[in-house]
Amino acid sequence: MTHWNIILSIAKTHLLTKIKQTAIAALGVTFGIGSYITLVCFMTGLNAMLDNLILNQTPHIHIYNEIEPSENQPIDIFNELKNSFDVIHSIKPKLSQKKIHNALPLITYLEEDKNVRGALPQVKTQIFYMAGSIELGGNLTGINPMDEARLFNMSDYIVEGSEEALQNTDNGILLGIGIAKKMSLKVGDCVQVSPINGGVFPLKIVGFYQSGVADLDAIQSFTNIKTVQRILGETNNYITDINVKLYDMEEAMPLSKKIEQQFHLKAVDIKTANAQFETGTTIRNLITYAVSITLLIVAGFGIYNILNMLIYEKMNDIAILKATGFSGRDVQFIFMSQAMIIGFVGGILVLLIGFGLASLIDTIPFKTEALPTVDTYPINMNPLFFVIGFLFAMLSTFFAGYLPAKKAKKIDPVKIIRGQ
Secondary structure, three states: OOOHHHHHHHHHHHHHHOHHHHHHHHHHHHHHHHHHHHHHHHHHHHHHHHHHHHHOOOOOEEEEOOOOEOOOOHHHHOHHHOOOOOOOOOOOEOOOOOOOOOHHHHHHHHHOOOOEEEEEEEEEEEEEEEEOOEEEEEEEEEEOHHHHHHHHOHHHHEEEEOHHHHHHOOOEEEEEHHHHHHOOOOOOOEEEEEEOOOOOEEEEEEEEEOOOOHHHHOOEEEEEHHHHHHHHOOOOOOOOEEEEEEOOHHHHHHHHHHHHHHHOOEEEEHHHHOHHHHHHHHHHHHHHHHHHHHHHHHHHHHHHHHHHHHHHOOHHHHHHHHHOOOOHHHHHHHHHHHHHHHHHHHHHHHHHHHHHHHHHHOOOEOOOOOOOOOOEOOOOOOHHHHHHHHHHHHHHHHHHHHHHHHHHHOOOHHHHHHHO
8 A cells, every 4th residue: 555645755855855856856946847828928929910011001802803814805705716826916905994893792791701701992002202392102091990900900000190090180191201301390280192094182281101011111102992983083982902801801702702703703812812822831830839849848857857767866875765665656656756746846937937938028129110009029928838738747757757657666675785
């Protein structure tokens, strides 16, 4: 019969009398697995930040009218040429309107879909920014600012001003930071814009937009949908683009195919539009998990070596225990208990060290023009990483203690005492 009170008391005595070795063993668990927690929190946080740079600004489905040549050319209607081989050069694209036909009913239809989180209309047009004799080409996009901030985190890219100011100002414009620098403009100034069909319209600058892509920030600006419609001389049903946000991004491809077939519009899903980005994300995740698993394996071997040496140095204690009537099973339980106590203490320290280091990294300043709203290094404090770290600390010390303890169970005390 196993007397756990006696076994745990002996295990405790062994650990306290060799406090330096016990501390080294616990710290071996702590720093080995603590490094894993810190690294995986940092790397997954960095990956999430890079993903969000694209995903926050990219709709899951982008719907618009594509300019393309007609599938059926005039020559196709002549039956007498049906069996001939025809070669046609310089096919011109068919005359098609930029606006989406029946856009408002289409948006209502999409928002009734249980997979759709939101469908936002946009009006895009090419313009010239004018300041005195300076004229710069660019793009102006009419949006619903509050909806864009809600679904596409637009507020993260507004470095001065706010989406509320744009929403509440009929003739307001959210100017790209690149244009503002070129034309020496500030919030509150007026900038004149001219669409390609003529006319000049003054707009009040209510804020600056910085996406992190310099080429885009040098041409892109935003205003209310009604403002763009008024500039173009169009009615309130004039919509050129619809951006759809889904609850599950995996539903984007089948839904985009359905929209194309049903409404004869171009619908591009996010994976098709960002195929290279998807590959980069997969590779970064593979590297993260490979490094994490390697760290855990290295930490596991380190823990095994420390506990193996700890038990090897207690050979005399093993001989005395067996000589005084303890069975091999009791000896195994004593050393297993020591390993589990070290694992538990080390696991608690792992959580503290991992959380402390990750929190410290989260306070380190990280400033770059490409990421205007990021102030510190990104950290992903996922509780799962801490749970995995603690469980691995317990499992690694269990197996690291089990193998040497099993060996200690079979030791002949007579041989050890004679060896002395």
